[in-house]
Amino acid sequence: MTIRFSQTWDVFHHRHRLTLEREVEQFLLDEGRYDCFPSLNYILAELAGNADKANLKRAHFQQAGLDLTVPDQYSRGMASFKSAVANSGSTLALVLRNQGAHIKIWFGREEGNLIFSVFNNAPMLPIEISRFQEKVKMARQFHTIQEVMDFELDQSEGGGLGLIITVLMLRKIGIDESSLKLTSSAVGTEARLVVPPLAEQGQEILATSVVEAINQIPQFPDHVLKILRILEDPTKSFVHIGPIIRQDSSLIASLLKAANSPLYNLHRPVESIDEAVAILGLPAIQEMLIAVTAEKLLVSTYHRAAVQRIMDHSLEVAWYCRELTKAAKIVDNAANVYVCAMLHDFGEIIVNALVPGLTDRIAELCRAKGWNSFQAETLTNGFNHSLVGAALAEKWQFPEKIVEVIRYHHLPQEASRKAAPIVGLVYLGDFLWQKARDLVGWDDLVPSVLETFSHKTKDEWLETFREVLNKRRNL
Ligand SMILES: [Fe+2]
Ligand SMILES: [Fe+2]
Numbered sequence: 001m002t003i004r005f006s007q008t009w010d011v012f013h014h015r016h017r018l019t020l021e022r023e024v025e026q027f028l029l030d031e032g033r034y035d036c037f038p039s040l041n042y043i044l045a046e047l048a049g050n051a052d053k054a055n056l057k058r059a060h061f062q063q064a065g066l067d068l069t070v071p072d073q074y075s076r077g078m079a080s081f082k083s084a085v086a087n088s089g090s091t092l093a094l095v096l097r098n099q100g101a102h103i104k105i106w107f108g109r110e111e112g113n114l115i116f117s118v119f120n121n122a123p124m125l126p127i128e129i130s131r132f133q134e135k136v137k138m139a140r141q142f143h144t145i146q147e148v149m150d151f152e153l154d155q156s157e158g159g160g161l162g163l164i165i166t167v168l169m170l171r172k173i174g175i176d177e178s179s180l181k182l183t184s185s186a187v188g189t190e191a192r193l194v195v196p197p198l199a200e201q202g203q204e205i206l207a208t209s210v211v212e213a214i215n216q217i218p219q220f221p222d223h224v225l226k227i228l229r230i231l232e233d234p235t236k237s238f239v240h241i242g243p244i245i246r247q248d249s250s251l252i253a254s255l256l257k258a259a260n261s262p263l264y265n266l267h268r269p270v271e272s273i274d275e276a277v278a279i280l281g282l283p284a285i286q287e288m289l290i291a292v293t294a295e296k297l298l299v300s301t302y303h304r305a306a307v308q309r310i311m312d313h314s315l316e317v318a319w320y321c322r323e324l325t326k327a328a329k330i331v332d333n334a335a336n337v338y339v340c341a342m343l344h345d346f347g348e349i350i351v352n353a354l355v356p357g358l359t360d361r362i363a364e365l366c367r368a369k370g371w372n373s374f375q376a377e378t379l380t381n382g383f384n385h386s387l388v389g390a391a392l393a394e395k396w397q398f399p400e401k402i403v404e405v406i407r408y409h410h411l412p413q414e415a416s417r418k419a420a421p422i423v424g425l426v427y428l429g430d431f432l433w434q435k436a437r438d439l440v441g442w443d444d445l446v447p448s449v450l451e452t453f454s455h456k457t458k459d460e461w462l463e464t465f466r467e468v469l470n471k472r473r474n475l
Pocket of ligand 2: 041313344345430
């Protein structure tokens with residue numbers, strides 16, 4: 001057995017969770033099993049949280065002078081446990097320390113199996129073991145997170161939902177709940193997870209209804225694709241796109257409208273295409289073509305309000321991206337970043353049309369439970385907005401980089417080296433959108449993203465983020 005990480009903590013704090021997350025991430029990268037990261041990261045945090053809760057529970061009973069093993073005292077203690085943690089968590093932590101309570105987490109490899117162990121030094125009571133088994137049994141009946149959300153959970157004992165999600169996460173990486181074993185002895189309780197080498201990754205396929213929906217959406221018009229290709233080609237210039245634009249009256253209207261917008265502050269009307277093209281410049285034309293055409297095609301299929309909602313979000317994310325691009329002095333790709341930011345979430349329009357309210361309900365559940373919404377979304381079985389959006393971008397023959405941004409904007413670590421900076425910027429733009437609404441904390445940032453931009457330290461970046469957020473607030 002090769003132990004890769006081993007750590008003992010008296011309690012399991014948020015900062016311990018972050019340490020664990022980073023270590024697990026590196027371990028799985030080194031083992032070539034990064035595909036399991038979202039699931040295993042969730043499961044380990046869940047198990048460690050439960051181990052911590054088990055220890056806290058004992059401290060609470062001791063503090064309240066109650067005996068865990070006496071049934072009526074057990075129910076009394078449990079009734080006051082939640083509020084005791086909320087009100088006097090630090091006193092309980094002190095009791096824990098005095099009792100020598102601890103949690104030990106380790107992981108490593110043994111003959112190709114990856115082993116993860118979470119131990120806490122409190123033996124489980126028979127009632128707790130049977131509750132655990134009951135919950136696992138109940139968890140087996142669920143197959144997707146939609147089913148879980150539709151089910152009225154009895155949360156009186158807590159922890160049930162977390163365990164159901166754990167079982168779903170295990171299935172997602174191709175293993176079943178029998179690979180997670182709980183054993184209790186006089187010295188404590190261990191949850192041990194064995195991930196076999198041949199566990200087949202739960203394949204990320206799109207739901208049939210999603211594939212059908214994407215088929216219904218019109219193709220990106222040929223002449224727009226042609227213009228985009230010319231814009232990408234450094235040997236071509238304005239003269240090559242003028243004749244193509246002239247064939248499309250709605251494109252002419254959009255270009256003239258943009259060139260006459262107050263942004264350019266010209267004191268005379270712009271009436272010719274050539275002049276409009278010269279004023280706007282190639283990057284702006286490219287941005288406009290992609291974003292305007294995509295919006296038009298989506299509005300032709302979906303409710304305008306649904307498209308508008310995503311566009312409003314994307315416009316703000318694009319604004320953050322533009323500011324970050326300036327601040328990071330990333331000159332190359334500035335236009336692409338904007339386009340990518342405008343398009344990053346359009347998969348959500350399709351998902352919301354097929355399963356109304358799914359993304360909102362997931363977000364709500366995640367806020368309540370402190371989960372990462374992307375992890376929860378991997379359990380929707382084919383309704384993941386990033387994958388849906390990437391499939392549409394592929395159908396529309398978008399450049400590979402844009403497809404990658406859409407696919408990985410919540411998992412920037414997975415992007416290819418070539419696309420990493422642009423994926424990172426859109427991820428950060430989206431992160432600032434959430435930060436502006438207090439939906440995330442700075443600790444939630446994926447650390448490897450900032451490393452992509454090596455010319456700034458983490459503190460310098462945080463300073464930049466604060467400035468950008470302030471600027472937005474004062475708009
Ligand atoms: Fe997203
Ligand atoms: Fe987003």
